[in-house]
Amino acid sequence: MASRVEKYLAHLDRLSGGREPRFFPVESTKQGLPGVTEIVYDNLPDGLLTALTYGLSLAEHPDWQHGSPELCLSVNSTNVIWAHAVGFLAEQLRGTCPFSYGSTINFGERIVPESEMTAFCVFAPLVLDRDYLGIDVGIPGHEGHDVINIQGMYPIHEVERQFINEYGIEAFWKSDWEPTNVLRRPAI
Helix, strand or coil: CCCHHHHHHHHHHHHHCCCCCEEEEECCCCCCCCCEEEEEECCCCCCCEEEEEECHHHCCCCCCCCCEEEEEEEECCCCCHHHHHHHHHHHHHCCCCCCCCCCEEECCCCCCCCCCCCEEEEECCCCCCCCCCCEECCCCCCCCCCEEEEEEEEEECHHHHHHHHHHCHHHHHCCCCCCCCCCCCCCC
């Protein structure tokens, strides 16, 4: 019988076409919860670093009524620090941040030295067609009781974070910006 994590990884294997990821563990700071794992794919899709988490969904949050989240970041960079930042946020904020569409997270400093971005916003993942919602990882006989929804994480500038908080994610999403470009100027 496949475990919860094995079912999730099997789903990611199908999405990636069987590409082999790199795994980076993030030690838990939450008593009773195991750590978070960063699952990193290089050059998937072409030219992008794509990182997903596993472990955020092991926590509980009152807003998680129809499944619990894991995170997905896709950026035009080879710097794995982007993945580490998302893994860090997943571990630190699990149980307190809903990671729902439109959520913004102030990282508090430059995420990586070469980019001026200091925050993230949450929306649908850019590189995963429709296979990011309703991933059933429940045990046999309890199908549908343990569901993961993958949420997209997008690096943004502080001025963009403020704009999203004031006007909403839809207004920002319609602006002229390239979601994977971590060296871009602010769109607002």
